Amino acid sequence: MEIEEERADGRCSVEEAAKRVEGRKGKYGEAAAIAAAAMYLVWENLTVMVPNLWNGQSRRLLLDGLNGYAEPGRIMAIMGPSGSGKSTLLDSLAGRLAQNAVLTGNILLNGKKRRLDYGIVAYVTQEDTMLGTLTVRETISYSANLRLPSSMTKEEVNDIVEGTILEMGLQDCAERIVGNWHLRGISGGERKRLGIALEILTRPSLLFLDEPTSGLDSAAAFFVVQALRSIAHDGRTVISSIHQPSSEVFALFDDLFLLSGGQAVYFGESKMAAQFFAEAGFPCPRQRNPSDHFLRCINSDFDAVNMALMISQRENQKPVDPLSKFSTAEMKARLVEKYRCSEQEAKMKTRMREISEMEGPSMTIKKCGNRAKWWKQLSTLTRRSTVNMSRDLGYYWIRIIVYILLSICVGTIFMHVGTSYVDIFARASCAAFVSGFMTFMSIGGFPSFIEEMKVFHKERLNGHYGIVVYTLSNFLSSFPFLALMSVASATIVFYMVKFETEFSRYVYICLDLLSSIAVVESAMMIIASLVPNFMMGVIIGAGYIGIMMMTSGYFRFVPDLPKVFWRYPISYINYGAWGLQGAYKNDLIGLEVDSKIGGGPKVKGEVILEMLLGYQAHHSKWWDLAAVLVILVTFRLLFILILKLKEKVSPFFQTLYAKQTLRRIGEPSMATRKSKLPQFPSKRHHQPLYSLSSQEGLNSPIN
Template identity: 55%
Template sequence: MIIDIQLRMRFFESDHACVQFFAETGFPCPSRRNPSDHFLRCVNSDFDDVAATMKGSMKLRAEAELDPLLKYSTSEIRERLVDKYRISDYAMMVRSTIHEITKIEGVMEDVIRGSQASWLKQLRTLTSRSFTNMSRDLNYYWLRIIIYIVMAICLGTIYYDVGTSYTAIQARASCGGFVSGFMTFMSIGGFPSFIEEMKVFTLERQNGHYGVAAYIISNFLSSMPFLLAVSWASASITYWMVKFRPGFSYFAFFALNLYGGVSVIESLMMIISALVPNFLMGLILGAGVIGIMMLTSGFFRLLPELPKIFWRYPVSYIVYGSWGLKGGYKNDLIGLEFEPMMPGQPKLTGEYIITEMMGLSLNHSKWLDLAMIFVLLFAYRLTFFVVLKVKEAAAPYIRVAYTRFTVKRLERRASFRKTLAMASMSKRHNPPHPMAIQEGLSSPMPY
C-alpha cells in the first residue's frame, strides 16, 4: 500500500505534493535530506535495526527531538500513512484521473500479450531483416561462396575432361560422391552464425514479438538466394570443367541436387543449434551426424551391401546422401557408353553400370530422387519447428531441474557447507554496524 501511495503520487502529482503529504501526516522531510531517501526511510523496516542498535544512546535521544521518524517503528509509520492517504484529497484526485483515462477511446485495461502484427507482416519483416543481416555479414555466406568456388575449381581441375574410358567410371562416381558428400559438408561453416541467431530468436520469442513458424519460414526464404548462388556457382564451374553430359536440363539437375543437399545440412545444423548449449558441442555433434550420413549414402559402401537392419532400413532412407547420389548417378550415366575393361569386349552402358556395378534400381526417375531430398528438407524444417516448440514448453521445468541439481551438487562440497556455516555464525553473533552510527553522521539517511 505504501509503495502504491508513493507511485501514484509520483506519477499524478509533483514532488512537492508528495513531500507535503508526508509532512501533513507528521513525517516532514528534513531540509538537508533527499526526499527519495526520506520516503524510503519511512517504509523500509531495515532501519528499525539501526534504531535498535542506537537505543539508549544520548545521541539518539537528542536526534529524536529533531527527527520524528526515530520515535516510531516502520509499521507504525506505514499505518499512519495508509490511513491518511485513504481520506486525503490526493486519493480522490488519483481515482478521478484513472477513471477519466479509462474512458479515452482506444485505451485498453487488459495487458495485450504477443505481437500485434499480422502473420504475413511478421514474415515480411523477419525475411527482410534476416536477408539484410546475411548480406552484411561476410562470414555468413559471402566467404562460403568464395570457398565453394575455389573448391569447385580444384575439383574441376582434378577431374578435368574425365571422358568415357573404363577408369572414368570410378572417376565420375568419385566426383559425384565428393559433390554430394564433402561439398555439402562444408555448409557446417554456417553453424556459428546459427548459434548467434538462436540467441536473438530466444530473446525476441520470450518477448512475444513473432511466432516460431514465421521465424523458420523467413530464415528459409532469406537464405535461399545465397544457397542458390553457392550451388549454381559451384555447379557451373565443376560441371563444365569435368564435362559431364551436355545439356541444360542435366546441368540444372546437378545444381538443384547440390542446392538440396546444402539446404538439408543447413536445416540439420539449425536443429542442432537449438539443442546444444555452445558452439563447440554443436560443431562436434554436427560433424558426427553428417559423417554418419556420408557413410550410409552408398559411396563408401554400396547401398545393397549395407547391413539391412538399421543402416539400410531406415537410416539410408532418411539421409539426403543416398537420394542425392542415386539421382546424380542417373543424371550422369544413363545414356552414356564407356570403354570395356578389356579391349574387344562390348561397351558398358550407363544403365548396366548403375544396376550391376552399383546395385541401384532404375524403377523410378532421377527426379523422384531429387524430390525426396526436398521432402527431407521439409521434414528437417518441421523437426526444427517441433524442437523449438518443445524447448519453449519445457524451458521452465529444465531450469528448475538444473537449479536443483546445482544446489545438490554444491551441498555435497565440504567447502560450500563450511561457507554456509561461517555465514550463519557471523549473522547470529555479529550484528551489522550501519554507517549511520559512525561518528559525524547526524541521521540514518543523511542528505
C-alpha cells in the same frame, strides 16, 4: 502524464483516473487505451532456491519470502549489493527463472495467475543481444515494423522510430553499426540504450529492466531513467534493478525495493527510505548520496574492507566511517526486523490486498509483444535477415568463395573425365565429392547462425513474432545465397569435368546440390535449437554429416549396408543417400561406357548403375530429388516442433523438477518468514501464478 496527475491526489486506480481524463477531454482516447492495458503485479511470499548439485540434500536460498507489488504509473527501483538477488527477483517476476532454480510463492498479474513470458511483459536483460551488422537506426526500424500495428502508415512508424532514437539519445550513432565479435561497432553504453529503445518502442504496459544504467555515464543514466519515468507516468508499470544510482537518478524512482542476501530490507516509496533508515538508527550523513548510504548499510563486503583497514591502520588512526562500529550483519538484521514491524510493511500489505481485490475491464491482460500482421512480420524479418547475411562475411560469402575455389579444384582434378572403363570410378568419386563433401561445408555458417538464433530467442521471449514466421523468413532469406553457392559450384564442376552436357543434367546437378545443402542447413538449425553453445553444435553437426556421408552409398554400397539400423532406417532418412543416388542416375542413365580398358563393346550406364554401384533404376532421379526435398521440409517442421515443445513442455518439466527437489530437500525454512503475510480473499480468480510448493506447479507458469 495526465493520468498520473489525476492520481496524484489519492490512490485511485488507473482506470478511474483515465475515465476522469476522458471525461475532461470528452473522448475515450489514448488515456483509456493505456488504462485498459494497465498491469498490476503482486508477489507474495516469493522464495527461490537452488539445490546443491554435489550434495542433493542441501540448497541455497536466493530469495527469501519476498512480498511486494508494482502498479501502473510508477517506476520501481530494485537495489541491493551485487549478488543480493536483484536479477533473480526480476527473472522470477518475468517467468524466466533458470531451469535449476525452484520457485515457491504466488505471483499475480492483475489478480490472475498468468504465464508472463512470450509477450506479456517486455524485459531488457543485462546482455544486449542484437544483430551486429545492422546500424542503430535499422535495428530500431526493423523492430518497429515487426511489432507496431500493420494499420500504421510508414510515416507514423518512422516518427516513432525517430522519437525513440531521440528519447534514448542515440541520434549521434544512428548510422553506425551495432558491431559483433569481428566488427567494432557502437560503445557499450550505446548498446545498452539501444536495447532499452527496442523494448520501449511499443510502450509496453509492464516493463522489466535489469540494470539499464550499467556502463552509462551519469548524464546518460539520468537521461535513460528520466525516459523510463515518463513511460511509467503515462500509465505503465516499470520495474528496474539498478546499481549505485547517483542521487539525481535515485530521486527519479517512485518506489524502492531494497534487497540484501535475498531478503527484503525495505519496500515502499523511495523518498521515505531515508526516514526509515534514520528511524532504524542509521541516518544518512548530510553529504552522502542516499542510495550509497543504503547500500553501505547492507553490503557485507564492507566488513572485509573495514577489517583490512583496521589491520593496516596504525593504532592512533580512527576509522573515518561512522558506520564502521557496526558490522553489516548487525545493521542488516536490525533493518530487516525494523521493516517487518514498520508502517511501510503494513501499508504494503494493505495495498497488496486492495490490488488483489480489484476488478473491472482494466484487469484484463493484453499481450504487448506484437501487433503487426504475420505477413508484415515475415517480409520485415526476411529483409532484416537478408541484410544481415549479405553484410556478415562469415555467414555465406566466405563459404561461397571456398565453394568456388573447391569446385575449380574438383574441375581441374577430374578435368574432361571420359567414358572409359576406369573413368567410371572417377565419375562416381567426383559425384560423391560434390554431393557429400561439399555439403559438409555448410557447417561453416554455424557461428553466424547461432548469433541470429540468440536474437530470435530474445525477441521470441518478448513476444515480437512467432516461430513459424521466423523459420519461413530464415528459409527465404538464405535461399538466394544457397542457390548462388550451389549454382556456382555445379556450373564450374559440370563444365570442367564435362559430364554429359545436356542442359537438364546440369539443372539436376544444381538442384541436387542446392537441396542437399539446404538439408544440412536445416539439420544445423535443429542442432542449434538443442545445444547451448556453438562449439558443441559444430562437433555434433560434424558427427551428423560424417554419419550421413558414410551411409550415402559411396564408401559402402547402400544394399551392402547392415540391414538393421544402417540400411533401415538410416539410409532412408539420409539426404546424402538420395542425393548421391540421384547424382549417379543423372550421370549414368543414357550413358554408354567402354566395357574394358582400351575399348571393347559398350555397356549401358543403367547396367553399371545396377551391377557396379548397386542401385536399381526402377525409379527416376527426380524421385530421389523429391526424397531430399521431403527430408528438407521434415527438418524445417521438426525445427518448429522442437521450438514449440521447448516453450510448452519446459515449464512442465520445471514443475516436475521443482516438486521432486522440494520432496527431496523440503520447503525453505519458515523460520525466516516471521512476518504475517497478507491474506488474500479466496476468490477463484485469485489463483497464484506460481502455486505454493506443497500444492501444485512450482515455478510453472499456469495457463
